[in-house]
Ligand code: SF4
């Protein structure tokens with residue numbers, strides 16, 4: 001997302017939620033004291049921003065059901081092979097190919113980590129966020145058609161894997177010939193759940209829970225690319 005779009009999203013967020021000044025500035029790249037604090041939980045390397053001047057970690061917790069901003073401003077819903085089976089079934093399709101033809105489209109995009117140290121090009125089958133979604137809307141925030149009036153997801157718990165991961169993004173890197181799963185925050189200005197704390201302790205339960213989700217999602221991504229339902233290239 002462009003800086004201007006992130007700023008607009010943050011300003012909208014700040015009308016409704018308390019967004020700490022340091023969190024606001026971090027999103028806009030205005031902090032020059034950010035270091036990459038790495039925490040390994042259940043084989044997943046979390047990259048947590050540490051603000052060295054304030055001596056604080058950037059932490060997160062979900063504010064649902066008071067908030068459902070990520071579903072109101074959903075940018076893209078890429079599907080793994082497992083997602084395709086689950087969601088086509090949930091939506092009442094007997095045939096996955098008919099589901100793919102009617103309910104999905106192809107998305108292609110580049111992804112960077114919070115610390116801008118990984119660039120990945122990705123093409124995947126994505127669930128349409130609205131019935132007549134078109135190519136120009138790829139990556140642009142839209143209210144998701146599966147969000148109900150109470151702020152719940154109509155296809156939960158069979159929602160796409162990316163919805164279970166938010167606000168983390170994740171990727172795999174090779175270390176000594178072995179694939180290692182990494183995760184960092186998506187700082188798009190859409191989530192009011194970020195805050196700062198002197199220790200990362202308040203988030204330990206979340207790291208435990210999300211490490212399992214993130215690891216299993218990456219294994220699912222491997223199956224997806226192996227079966228040629230998606231393509232991922234690490235550029236750098
Ligand atoms: S935007 Fe953030 S706080 Fe709100 S529901 Fe989504 S993850 Fe939770």
Ligand code: SF4
Pocket residue numbers: 070071074144145146147148152153154155156159160163
């Ligand atoms: S599929 Fe469900 S969880 Fe995912 S963005 Fe849509 S409403 Fe939200």
